[in-house]
Amino acid sequence: MRGGQSYVSCPPSFSNDANRLLVGCGSSVAIFSTATALQVSSLEGHTATVTSVVVVPGSKILCYCWTSSLDGTIRYWDFSLLECIKKLDLHLPIFSMVIPSLLSPPEENSGKTHNVYAYLCMQTENGKDNKPKLCTAQIRKCNLTNYHKLSKLTLKETKQPVSLTISPSGKFLGIKEKRRLHIWKVPKMDSDSAVSKNLTLHHTKAFSVLAFHPTESIVAAGDVTGRILIWRGVGAQNFQDSGELLNGTSMTDNEVKPGVRQNDDAESCSTWHWHSAGVSLLSFSSDGVYLYSGGKEGVLVLWQLDTGKNTFLSRIGSPLRYFVDSPDPSLSSLSCADNQIHLLKLSSMEIMRSISGIKPSLSSQEICESLSSKAAFDCTSGSVAVQTENYGIQFYSLFANRGLYEVQVCERNYQPVDEITVVVTMVELSVDGSMMGTVEVKLPEEGIGGLICLKFWDLDSDTKRFSVSTLIYEPHRDAHISAIAFHPTRRMAVSSSYGGDFKIWVCREDSQQKDQTPQNFSWMCHAVGSYKNKAMRAAAFSADGSVLAVAADTVITLWDPDRNELIAVVGETPSPIVRLIFVGKSEYLLSVSHGSTPQLIVWSMSKLAASWSYRLEIEAVSCTLDLSYFAIIALLPKSNEHMFRGDGIILVFNATDPIPVASWSVTKAKGGNIAFLKGNTSDLPDGKPSQTLLAYINGDREYVLFDPYDKEAREVNMTRQDDLAALEETGQFGYASIYGELPMFDLKRNKASSIFSSASNRPWETIFSGPSHKLPSLTKLCSEFLESLLEKRTSIVE
Template sequence: MKGGQSYVSCSPSFSNSGDRLLVGSGTSVAIFSTTTALQVSSLDGHTDTVTSVIVVPGSNIVTYCWTSSLDGTIRHWDFSLLKCIKIIDLKLPIFSMVIPSLLSPEEEISEKKHFAYVCMQTGNEKDNRPKLCSAQIRKCNLTDFHKLSTITLKETKKPHPLIVSPCGKFLGIKEKRTLHIWKVPKVDSNSAVSKKISLHHTKTFSVLAFHPTERIVAAGDVTGRILIFRGFGAKNFQENDVLLNRTSMTDEECKPGVRQNDDAESCSTWHWHSDAVNLLSFSSDGVYLYSGGKEGVLVLWQLDTGKKKFLPRIGSPLRYFVDSLDPSFASISCADNQIHILKISSVEIMRSISGIKPPLSSQETCESISSQAAFDRSSGLVAVQTDNYGIQFYSLFANRGLYEVQVCERNYQPVDEVTVVVTMVELSTDGSMMGTVEVKLPEEGIGGLICLKFWDLDSDTKRFSMSTLVYEPHRDAHISAITFHPTCRMAVSTSYGGDFKIWVCREETQQKDQTHRNFSWMCHAVGSYKNKAMRAAAFSADGSVLAVAADTVITLWDHDKNELIAVVGETPSPIGRLIFVGNSEYLLSVSYGSTPQLSVWSMSKLAASWSYRIQIEAVSCALDLSYFAIIALIPKSKERLFKGDGIILVFNATDPIPVASWSVTKAKGGSIAFIKGKTSQTLLAYLNGDREYVLFDPYDKEAHELNMTMEDDLVGLEENGQFGYTSIYPELPAFELKRNKTSSVFSGVSNRPWETIFSGSSHMLPPLTKLCSEFMESLMEKRTSMVE
């Protein structure tokens, strides 16, 4: 199962009946019900990001649409039947597509040949490889496609979105400080060349929109200004060889606000936005102009008077505004991966389509931000930080946002400077407790504040409510980690200041008329080790031992007595993550810095069992097994070899040989976790740096079919263990999974199996008859006989 894709990578489109909203979602088109805001189906077939979704207009029973993608194809769908009717392969990435002929009157649509205008990456004629930073706008015959038209309307250094007028007569793009507008010919053909005009400005344009009936184009710039060009093309765009405007336009006094003698009657400027205008759209009747930007406010301008109305506090920068055929509602797409269904008459949000929130934009502002997501393994939820000082709980199985917890009660304005950041979120094993850390950034080095908050899950509402707030829990030092006890209401926080604190939760005395339980957390003990920075902590599976990382060593504590039990080993770099591997005796540590290292420690021997010199991004352990999974970052020099920038490895703690591996992309900032599936099976969840995720069975050989590339050869990993005979006998179980499943795992195959074929335990070796034949075959050179 896949999910978490962006819903705002391209403009959505309403169905003709208005009861469906078609949204580009990664490589597919998600179809949502506008009544319930829930996904009802999807169109799957593209192999890369969908860049355009265009519904064919008509009666309510017409359910056709066109889509384009970076995979270089244009597809024609019947989205009611979820059927692809036609595929046109242009063989080069398509960044934007419009089909002007579909906007003609309904009686003319059936008589026309349909042509699409596409903005696509340019390819070299010899090897057809994409050029860097080069794009072209071309025509494509959708009705009778043989090859892409050789006519190029415009070549640009980078792709630009194509905008078509609602009447289908004009096509435009914005390029730096210029608007390029083409007139689409009435009788479209492969050889027809459109007339073009250019409108200029002193600032860089950011967006444009056409009036539905009049020759008016609106354009927003990066400073927040909106320019309204009226009567554009009156001189150069002719109909029946007659000038559209017989008034002479050579006199600049007759064209107020127009620069460089551009072909427009007038240009007026409106200014309300404080930053770049990202959204512009005229109402279907042309009376109003909608605008939006980083402020998260939708502004309704009355076109004749310039008067304004507002829909404030949307909470995120605005991207797209789309009208439906029903003039009573529309949709707004926001940068936080949300789409709101808007009621036009009252200018209010009726319902929302909630995707997973994108990573924090303030990641570089505060170094103590943890990009690791928190997983509720029992219910399949993931908790992620949001820019508006909250925590979003997202269902991995349903692929939709459930609710948000507001960590900091503060009004969020996207245009304001970042002063408060939620740096960390952690959930208990059963998902009933949550810990968060928020940091108020100092202003000019003064006034910083760190807050630790504990939250409890309400059994009735299934939502978290804050139970305890602790200011400066570790003086002025930043909190490095939070971990919860597996069986009781206890937590540990560690700090870079050189100490850790054990917190216990107690139920407060209730009055007779109270039914809600109240909990409060208090500090039970404080510990430190040689004033070293405490960067990580972990409880053993039964909760009897607390392990705390003190710089490069691991300290073991009796948390009840707050006594130091032992000090284990030393690593070359500071330890940033500790985790006990299931119910086993092994403790896993991850070191960061110049010499990163993954180490597995035996608690019975208090010594290192095995280790890898490898950079780890995330790690997770199975709750009831001795397995753990890691996300390892691949050096840039070897990304081509691994077909990605990261690799997921699954280990048995007793063996340094990975039992499974998958190449992944966007591994930086990713997270991983074992979670319980709906049928009680264990699934592995991978959440990448863009918060897209995939759920798969790590013990199933078919897992690679979920768009994850299998890697059999683990070249480039420095490993300190020995290969066993299982490297050439993957069908023989080398361990027990303690479940009713076959142990179908993947192993890296040794290039010289005959040297290690007898390295397994004697009681586990296969019969000598089988070993001997396999051994002899490995020494012999195989020949392929040619039969004529």
């Protein structure tokens, strides 16, 4: 089972009835219900990242779409049947794809059937002697209807892959390249020939995003400084006949074209500036009255095109990526950099529902790389806890492949444009998942003002969410915390520090009387220990909790956690030990050393000596709860990456034997983690029983679940069929399609209740409320209303 892919690698696309949202999700296309924001199905077939999803417009019954991928293929799908109808293999990675003819007005497509052409941004073919060219990408045309061979005609070559932008009318195609915008006019009768008419718009700063007006010759673009430029009357010279020039002049005078640089083909250019960082989102409303913009601030700005006045949808909490309108005028989608897609109700500028993927890795990871911990697994429930940018912890279900909820660790307003001052460096869960420990670090400013805070959290049995129970400032004076470990059976935990000590914490029982005020803290320090003032870098409890192992630089110290007595000192390693873990209920202890001589050592507790070891650079390690098996992620040298087809390898061992039981090559192993999960038949999508599953999450937080003891590598679908039926919406017709279902009429109901009924029970009073730019035209409403009241019948003519 695979999951955790990015939902915002390319813009999503709505179905024609606006009930489905098609989202590029890794090498597949995830289909979500807009009513529930839950995944209902997926399109499987591509072998690399999907880069474009284009739904074929038409009636609400049609469910066809085109997709492109880095695997070099274009596929035509019937996404109602989850069936691939057509596949075109271009043998070159496709970075972006647009299909102008699908956006053309119906009258231009009536009559004779024409070929459908796509414009692609592809990787360039290698030159002679198989040497790559200086330009790595090129824009080319492809006949999707009668594909025989990719057209050799190239619109343009670029040094880097670019995103293609098509106008809502399908008449113009544009790209941004540094400080220039290149715009082509798509011919009405498209053919295999190249597009001849084009123009270029210039700017003093690098462009970041481009948008076309739906009906007028207006082009908007955002730059890296936060400015929005709007050109009006674009293409009056290049895209019109010589006799149709404005006022019969060539308009070369700078006074006639205010704001236009280098005599570009535009009447005027105006500049708006609100964003403090680069603009990453620009989109016109469907009627062209408004312009939407967004950037790193996490604020959606709604500009009135004629006046320049703006309104805001703030506190989104993440940089914005894409804004997509739906066939339903009141529904839109907003993709954010934190791997979330929000479904917006634009009439009230509010977020109705959210599709939440796993949050990406922290941008501050490099700042606190030596202090940050990896994702924490709840092996019982099959979820993972990861740190988020907004000082929180996200709990993500690995079986369901969706976000569960978030816990705010630091009560502080998060602004994406601010400098990083606070980092949640550590999260650790207990074995049963009922307790959590977190560490947040306030970074010092110019070496002054740093602060470390340790928090213990308890899981509420009713809400199934964590709430903070104890807050401890500077638990190890001014030293950073290196590890947190929970007792397997009791409410006890240990924290170790680089300052040379460790502390054992116990949870006090709730013994106060009813008349007394409740205690603010429930955890207290039980004992403090150290060993020769050496840095304590790792800690772990044994399976029964009777032994506490703490790594003191290059040696392992064994303690009695109840009496805080030193029992023994084990071995000596050439490099500092950074990780300790007991292997299930066996007598073996694992130690991982980092440094000039990285090493994995298996220690026998009965002999207090090393049993066997490997000279490997270990990224992560996990063990089973009952058996004596453990798994590791080992980083491979760059010289061996081509041999293993990855930068890491997963090895599964029996602690008694140095020969691996199984191995798998993996990619993006740096920053990854691994864990054994309890398999549950009810949680597995295919319903097949599995006692233990192995979860691997890579540095980009993409994960895979598999059976480590199954010799056959079997892939199963993430979505169960019995879940899909419950998510399907029931169709409504006639009166119910406009006003909703009528309530059940009860003769015994009190007549007075109908008099004092609230306005919310009268949908006809608010059905046409909202801004005028979002309401459909009166002609469209009238036809829809009359058609909904008619019942279609099939008549048989004899």
